[in-house]
Amino acid sequence: MLRPTSIWALLFAFLVFAQGNGTAQTVERFDTCNGLGGSAVADSHAKSANELEEAALEFATKNGISVSFAQNRFVFTLKAGGDIELFSTPGTKDGLNSAKTQLKALVDAKVKKISATFDVEFATEAEVIDKQWVKNDKGEWSQDKDVLCRAPRLNELYGIEAALYRAQPSQKGENGGKGLKFYFLTDDLTRGERPLASWRGDRNGRPAIHYYIGSCDGRPVLERDAPFNPKAKLGHSYGSIEALTLHEISHNHQNNIGWWTDLQKDEAAKFGFRDCGVDGDGNRIWAVKSTRKDSNGAHIYYRLNDKTSEYFPCDETGKTIAGEPEISKSELRKIAAHRPMTYYFPNPSETYAEGVMVYRLGGVYRASLLKENPGLYEVVKRLDQNEIDNAYGRDVQYEWRQGFDQWGNQVHYQVEVSRTSRYIRNADGNVVANTRKNAVAVNDFEKKSR
Numbered sequence: 001m002l003r004p005t006s007i008w009a010l011l012f013a014f015l016v017f018a019q020g021n022g023t024a025q026t027v028e029r030f031d032t033c034n035g036l037g038g039s040a041v042a043d044s045h046a047k048s049a050n051e052l053e054e055a056a057l058e059f060a061t062k063n064g065i066s067v068s069f070a071q072n073r074f075v076f077t078l079k080a081g082g083d084i085e086l087f088s089t090p091g092t093k094d095g096l097n098s099a100k101t102q103l104k105a106l107v108d109a110k111v112k113k114i115s116a117t118f119d120v121e122f123a124t125e126a127e128v129i130d131k132q133w134v135k136n137d138k139g140e141w142s143q144d145k146d147v148l149c150r151a152p153r154l155n156e157l158y159g160i161e162a163a164l165y166r167a168q169p170s171q172k173g174e175n176g177g178k179g180l181k182f183y184f185l186t187d188d189l190t191r192g193e194r195p196l197a198s199w200r201g202d203r204n205g206r207p208a209i210h211y212y213i214g215s216c217d218g219r220p221v222l223e224r225d226a227p228f229n230p231k232a233k234l235g236h237s238y239g240s241i242e243a244l245t246l247h248e249i250s251h252n253h254q255n256n257i258g259w260w261t262d263l264q265k266d267e268a269a270k271f272g273f274r275d276c277g278v279d280g281d282g283n284r285i286w287a288v289k290s291t292r293k294d295s296n297g298a299h300i301y302y303r304l305n306d307k308t309s310e311y312f313p314c315d316e317t318g319k320t321i322a323g324e325p326e327i328s329k330s331e332l333r334k335i336a337a338h339r340p341m342t343y344y345f346p347n348p349s350e351t352y353a354e355g356v357m358v359y360r361l362g363g364v365y366r367a368s369l370l371k372e373n374p375g376l377y378e379v380v381k382r383l384d385q386n387e388i389d390n391a392y393g394r395d396v397q398y399e400w401r402q403g404f405d406q407w408g409n410q411v412h413y414q415v416e417v418s419r420t421s422r423y424i425r426n427a428d429g430n431v432v433a434n435t436r437k438n439a440v441a442v443n444d445f446e447k448k449s450r
Contacts, residue, residue, distance in 0.1 A: 049091075056096055063103060064155030064216070074099060080158040080221040103154065110157040118164045118171050119179040121206075125151040129183050129210070130203050133190040144191075149183045156184070156211070159221045159241025166360045166429040167246055169391035170253035173207050176391060180252060181208040188212070197244055199251035207255065209248045216241050223361055230368045238342060238365075243357055250356035254349065257387055267383070268348035271355070271376035272338030274301055276318030285318050286347050289337040294321070302332050304346055338375050341368070355380045362429030367449035374450075384425060392431075394419040 056074050060067040065086065068075045074095060075088045087102045089095035111122050123129065131143035152160070160182060164171050171179050181202060188194055189210065196215040202208040220226045223240040230236050238247075257263065265275055268286070276285040287301035288311070294300055302311035303318060310326040329343055341358050345351040355376040358369045370377045398414040405411050424434045427445035432438050 052091065052093060052096065056099070059096065059099065064153045064221075065103070076103070078155060078158065078221070079225055080155070080162075081224060086154075107151065107154050107157065110154065110161070111152065114157065114161050114164065118168070120164070120171055121179070121181040122152055123149045123181065123183045125149075127183075129185065130189060132187060135191075145187075147185060147187045147189055150186050152182065152184055153216070155221050156216050156241055159216070159219075160245050162222055162242045163245035163249060166242075166362070167249040167253070168431050169387060170249050170256060172256070172391070173252075174256055178206055180249070181206050183208055183210045185210055185212050197248050199248045207252050209245065209252075215244070219244070223365070228364050230372070236342070236365075236368070238354075238357065238361075243361065246357040246360055247353050250353035250360075251349075253356060253384070253387060254353065256390075257383055259349065259352070263383075264348055264352075267352070267379050270379050271348070271351065271373060272336055272340075273348045273351070274316055274318075276301075276303070276314075276316075284347075287314055287316070287318055288332060288345070290332065290335045291337050292335055299337065300324075302327070339372050341373060341376070352376070352380070356384065359384065360425070360429045362427055366427065366429065367445070370446060370449040385421060388423050388425065388431060389421050392421075392423045394421050 053069055056067045056069070060076060065076055065078045066083075068077070069091055072091045073088045074091050076086045076099060078084045078086055086106060087099070089099045089102070115121055126148050129147045129149050132145050132147050133141055134144045135141050169176075173179065183202070189212075194212050194214075197209060197211045199207070199209055220240045222242045223238065226239060228236060238244075254260065268275065272289045274287045274289060276287050279285055285303065287303045290300050290302055292300040294315075298316070300321065301314050301316060301318075303314050303320075304310075305312055305326060308326060310328055311332050312326045313321040313324040315321060329345070333340055333343065333345070340351055340354070342354050344354060355369060355373070358365045359377065359380045360366075369380070396416055397418045397420065399417050400412055401415050402410060402412045421434050423431050424438060424442065426432045426438055427442055
């Protein structure tokens with residue numbers, strides 16, 4: 001029996017000989033050492049590397065970013081209007097641990113920047129949002145355990161930041177009050193109910209946007225990261241974090257302009273809704289005007305059936321038309337007198353919020369709103385400008401006039417002749433100074449879009 005040292009001596013001699021003939025291979029050396037566990041060592045290293053790459057991928061996916069492995073380094077990127085390289089680390093366990101530290105630093109810096117720029121706030125890790133509402137077997141409501149939130153992720157912050165730039169000044173509270181607060185939930189606020197997101201006041205009365213579990217998972221960060229397709233079956237879906245946030249901020253805009261007073265009732269008819277009074281529970285009944293007409297030439301309306309999520313035909317008073325079948329929202333969208341911009345139009349409030357979202361995204365999105373639903377476009381543009389004027393003011397122009405006072409004396413006095421907005425929203429969705437150049441650019445954009 002050869003001693004191990006003798007085996008290594010023979011191997012060394014073999015390798016020297018093989019190298020001299022140009023045939024030495026690392027893998028051959030391991031293969032000739034099976035008895036010493038060389039192949040097992042290689043397999044172990046490969047397994048360890050695969051597990052590390054899987055861990056890096058899991059970490060990246062959980063945090064809404066991407067990772068690639070090149071030259072023994074992990075490269076972490078974020079897709080937001082293009083691929084943004086965030087940082088790279090050694091492709092080791094220590095490198096992956098440092099990635100977590102570096103990502104947290106980027107999140108903290110982005111939170112700080114957004115908060116300072118827009119006067120908004122983000123809930124912190126494990127902050128209590130509220131008590132969870134629970135309904136018992138008797139249908140009685142009570143509040144149970146605390147609902148906690150998590151810290152925002154970097155992809156979510158990039159989407160929110162983009163939305164806030166386009167949504168100004170709607171991120172502020174009423175009359176310029178304290179700005180929005182953003183919460184990311186770890187449980188349902190109402191047990192069993194899990195929408196994507198919601199706008200509401202938090203328990204301190206501050207306007208807030210709540211993102212429910214999974215609401216941002218798998219979504220592109222910016223709307224332009226996804227192909228624009230207005231001809232999709234249910235309309236362009238607006239599936240980005242940016243668009244989702246813009247929709248919810250639109251509800252804050254509605255609150256700021258007093259939408260839920262008589263304003264909604266006055267404006268809803270201009271983009272296809274009819275007020276049919278209230279039901280037995282005091283809820284407002286809305287019907288959607290269609291292009292279809294009955295035998296007398298009157299337009300047929302459609303009301304949402306909450307139980308089936310489909311729409312049944314009715315007259316202008318909201319009374320059901322017997323013998324006519326219900327239709328889906330995609331079918332109603334095709335025959336609506338004022339075409340909703342998306343498949344989500346259960347009432348005027350949500351339809352208007354979707355319109356504001358599309359309008360503020362600008363570019364091809366705003367153009368599609370003007371082309372497909374000019375009535376909604378005009379309402380959104382006018383009310384959006386009203387909020388801009390309330391936030392940033394208007395310049396008043398006066399003229400001097402002359403006349404006579406009550407005693408017949410000649411006097412000179414000033415008369416207001418016009419008011420001009422200091423700022424407008426340009427075709428890209430951003431608030432800019434109301435210069436002649438900017439105003440002409442918007443007019444040209446609208447002429448082309450029509």
